[in-house]
Amino acid sequence: MPELPEVETIRRDLEKGVVGRRVKSVEVLGKRSVRRHESPSELVDMLEGRRVGSIRRSGKYLLIGLDGDVLLVVHLGMSGQLLWVKNPKEPLADHTHVLVTFTQGGQLRFVDPRTFGEMFAIPASEVPERFPELARLGFDPLEDVMSWVRFGELLSRRATGLKNLLTDQGFVAGIGNIYSDEILFAAGLRHDRLSSSLSSQEVRRLYRAMVETLSDAVKHRGSSLADEQYRDIFGETGDYQGQHQVYGREGQPCRRCHAPIAREKISGRSTYFCPRCQV
DNA sequence: ACGCCCGCCTGTAAGC
């Protein structure tokens, strides 16, 4: 499940390899991935002939800017992959839904077994009407640097459990199930602590833990778990999973205090934490 | 305002 570090890894690789290239052709093999369009040909017509100008990220969304006022939005959902192949004749993986071929060679493939992900193109000038989710996203933990005092003000405005808050894209954008658990372990805070109950020292620990955990994960090119689909655009796995302190480690000893890592269901999601280190 | 559940999906693995 790609979260901020995985999407940021993809963004950086695309920035190096795809910016400046011109779209030669687009082929839609799976309609569900382009469900915002009335017809797949709408997406095809918007992209063909355009040159890629910028690759940005907002939370877990990839924003690919093309000339002629076009924005291509990609969300990988649970199982989406964006893969770069040099030779478009390479055999297609199962669940390949969209092919974007470039004039100078090379092809981007959108692969997504569970089809929670999506891809759509809109006029950049119509983002507010056509892509309202963007405006509803909270701050970006790596892009939007703020003082921990300011962070504490935002926390105290809400009275909700920390895990629910960290995974609320409207509060902070880009954090999902894996990294919320890792951040809360690094901060020494339980998932069910009330956001408005933190001391100023705890606020500072949480802010630091959030920024450091996510930037470390970016350095390691994200997390690829056994039951997970994440690959970078070259089909390679990340290696941050080796740094995980709690996620997926139920019953194993805490790396800090050796108490067994606990697992609880929070809003239907597995939540891992150390019952001794996190208070 | 918030917690929590459902539906959307498919691959994998455990259980009977």
Place this chain on the structure above:
DNA sequence: TGCTTACAGGCGGGCG
């Protein structure tokens, strides 16, 4: 062996 069931969880919507 083969079927059924649970699980993985991002996100929007709905309900209490």
